[in-house]
Amino acid sequence: AQTVTQSQPEMSVQEAETVTLSCTYDTSENNYYLFWYKQPPSRQMILVIRQEAYKQQNATENRFSVNFQKAAKSFSLKISDSQLGDTAMYFCAFQGGSGAGSYQLTFGKGTKLSVIP
Amino acid sequence: DTGVSQNPRHKITKRGQNVTFRCDPISEHNRLYWYRQTLGQGPEFLTYFQNEAQLEKSRLLSDRFSAERPKGSFSTLEIQRTEQGDSAMYLCASTTSPGGALGELFFGEGSRLTVL
DSSP, rough: OEEOOOOOOOOEEEEEEEEEEOEEOSSSSSSSEEEEEOOOTSOOEEEEEEEEEOOOOOOOETTEEEEEEETTTTTEEOOOOOOOGOOEEEEEEEEESSSSSSSSSSSSSEEEEEEEE | OOSSSEEOOOOOOOOOEEEEEEEETTTTTEEEEEEETTTOOOOOEEEEETTTEEEEEOSSSSSSSEEEEEGOOOOOOOOOOOOOGEEEEEEEEOOOOOOOSSOEEEEOOOEEEOOO
């Protein structure tokens, strides 16, 4: 079974600064997908960014980018120019490329990010 | 609002009672998921539907839990004989069914269950 580990339960960053959230995962598959989801306080979870394992290029979405290290099974999220609205729980998630794990996401425990004015 | 809608948002019940949660997905989405999220944890997969067919169930889904999606539209999640360990946020999500990647999951705001 795949596992996703987020080793930073809480982090804080000053507004306009850059912060990196860590995520590692364990799988025996070669093709899979990785995601970062954001859950603001009392609001629904939304997708931040996704990465296909077969793509070497790191995904970017405006101020959000990832550092995908396939051999190390690492998938970190970098938030540049942090804004107060970035305050949220951030979840790293894994989707397998085949079999039962390809129909669901496996989430980490999350990192609570606080952006300080 | 055309997002995923969940009702009720909060349910308080006594141990042993039955509860039912409803999820209305985004209308054109044929895949619907239920996840459970406890305090300090990420969401855990419970079950999913493609149209009206329930295709996979987690072993977390004991025989006290049942989910349905009649006609492939809204879904209900029923918990019978609730236990205090059932206290959690129950999240519903929907998506389309592409050939490869899961695609973006659109989540509802969740239904929080408190079992006294």
